[in-house]
Amino acid sequence: MATVQFDQITKSYGAVEAIRDFNLDIEDGEFCVFVGPSGCGKSTALKMLAGLEATSGGTISIGGRDVTELGPGKRDIAMVFQNYALYPHMSVRKNIGFGLKMQGLPANDINAKVEEAARVLELTPYLDRKPRALSGGQRQRVALGRAIVREPAAFLMDEPLSNLDAKLRVQTRSEIVKLQRRLGVTTIYVTHDQTEALTMADKIVVMKGGEIQQVGSAEQLFHAPVNVFVAGFIGSPGMNFFHGKVESGPQGPVTRFGGHDIPLPAKCAGMSGRDMIFGIRPEHIRVGEDGPGVALSLVENLGTEKILHFHTPGENVLELDRAQVGADEERDAQTMLIRVIDDRRYSEAETLALAFPVEKLHVFDPDTHEAAAG
Amino acid sequence: MQQRHPLNTIALYLTVLVTCGLLLFPIYWMVVTALQPASNLRAYPPQFWPADPQWNVFADLLAKHPFMLWFSNTILIAFATMTISLAVSILAAYALSRFRLRGGQGLGLFILTSKMLPATLLIIPLFAIFRSTGLVGSLWSVVIAQATLIVPFCTWMLKGYFDTMPPELEQAALVDGCSPLGTIFRIVLPVAAPGLAATALYAFVVSWSDFLFGRTFLTTNDESWTLQMGIASLKGEFVTEWNVIMAGSIMASIPIIIVYLFLERFLVGGLAAGSEK
Secondary structure (H helix, E strand, O other), X not given: OOOEEEEEEEEEEOOEEEEEEEEEEEOOOOEEEEXXXXXXXXXXXXXXXXXXXXXXXXXXXXXXXXXXXXXXXXXXXXXXXXXXXXXXXXXXXXXHHHHHHHOOOOHHHHHHHHHHHHHHOOOHHHOOOOHHHOOHHHHHHHHXXXXXXXXXXXXXXXXXXXXXXXXXXXXXXXXXXXHHHHHOOXXXXXXXXXXXXXXXXXXXXXXXXXXXXXXXXXXXXXXXXXXXXXXXXXXXXXXXXXXXXXXXXXXXXXXXXXXXXXXXXXXXXXXXXXXXXXXXXXXXXXXXXXXXXXXXXXXEEOOOOEEEEEEOOXXXXXXXXXXXXXXXXXXXXXXXXXXXXOOOOOOOOOEEEEEOOHHHOEEEOOOOOEEOOO | OOOOOHXXXXXXXXXXXXXXXXXXXXXXXXXXXXXXXXXXXXXXOOOOXXXXXXXXXXXXXXXXXXXXXXXXXXXXXXXXXXXXXXXHHHHHHHHHHHOOOOOHHHHHXXXXXXXXXXXXXXXXXXXXXXXXXXXXXXXXXXXXXXXXXXXXXXXXXXXXXXXXXXXXXXXXXXXXXXXHHHHHXXXXXXXXXXXXXXXXXXXXXXXXXXXXXXXHHOOOOHHHOOHHHHHHHOEOOOOEOHHHHHHHHHHHHHHHHXXXXXXXXXXXXXXXXXXXO
């Protein structure tokens, strides 16, 4: 068990900078998730921590020991790969025990530890099978077994759930979290799936274009995103964005939305006359009696919840490309979403009056895309 | 599953039969020719199975010629060529497949150029080298000469195989504390067994059937000849005993069949199945 530090880490491939100015402290026993769209550098960062990729600059420490120049085998880490990377010519028993054998442990000790790991992961009946005779979920557990049996200082996991079907993924997700809590081993987990990040992590590192955008708990990222990217990336469906001019109203700053005044947080008082980006999460928009009226363009009924689509009023449409807004799905800038959980029946073309609770409105600078300070 | 039309089935079986017939007929004819006197060779109508098979042709061949010596020379050359070629090409192919080398792709193609040249073109420089190093007449000259042609092709065969193996396998072994060389021996080679078997078989067969290099470098005395040279020497200026030549050829094919049967279990693909999702 150990702390992990990235200090000024950079990685470049020729002229291309894959990772820039990467600084991060991970506490002992913490479950840290790197999340971001593909190509954001999260896997590269993990591979540099594992020693499978050389760094171009900076230092990496595990347990206070500088490991930047050490080979993967000398870093006291264990890794679970996306494709599991089980040794196909070895039985499950040998796969799990391989790392211990490399450490030079006596055969009896290896066997005892392998049996114990297999018991924990419910793999005992399969110990003498080859990986090809196992199901996807079982292979995944063998890969986990290979990691936990070594009792390393840190677990590194590179999208370990992405090859499982949806149901098994949810189940394995909670199993991994429980296992990590019980063993208390510092874990660095890479995923592109924000749901995994939000549900598993103590600390989430949101990355984009080789740079850290924000580090924080699920709570912090959800409620206080530092920029438009994080705001759009975290949450499903992602945050709605629109733009408008800050004006002074009788009760404080407001902006116009669909011909109505929307009250803004008090911190916007000093931004009067400026054009700003506003964000509100689909679940925070309230359907009420008073406020801007919008016509629903689509109603998606998901059983307990419903996603209501409506067109953003023309003057409020904010054109941002997808790379700037970290939305997972293809989002149409001219459409905003409302997520409601109630028994009311909604129909397309129905007109609803909306309320944007002032405490749930996020304000961003249109030039820097950073959250606007008060 | 869709039911196949009976006519399609018949056509399929016919094609298989005709193809097998075409492939197996030369072997069958080799056996028939070996078992009848040379004088029957041009008999018309041809005898498809000799009335009186001359089984003693094999014993005669062994008695009259140093056949077993040629045989052991060829075995030695083929195993040495196969071993050296594999040892060199495994390392070369692994480096080409896995390491980001400056000019690596160009180097890979350059390795192939020696395979593109005709063997006869290489003979003169090789002969000059072997003469100055005193290797002419030694079995090693043939081993080295053959390896120069076999290594490039084996390197490409193995590179192709290594390319299909997920690099995460080796990365997992490295994280597990295995050394880079240990990773090759403990993980890469066992997983690449089908590719290695195919490559070994190729090297063995090419070396076994060589005539040109042997004929050029091993001419001095018939005790250092290879099987192919020995069999070719059975063709006389005035009389050619085709039955003896065919008997020699049958015996010369047996080791290839044995090597194939031994390597066959590795040749069956699918060993890598199960390492991934």
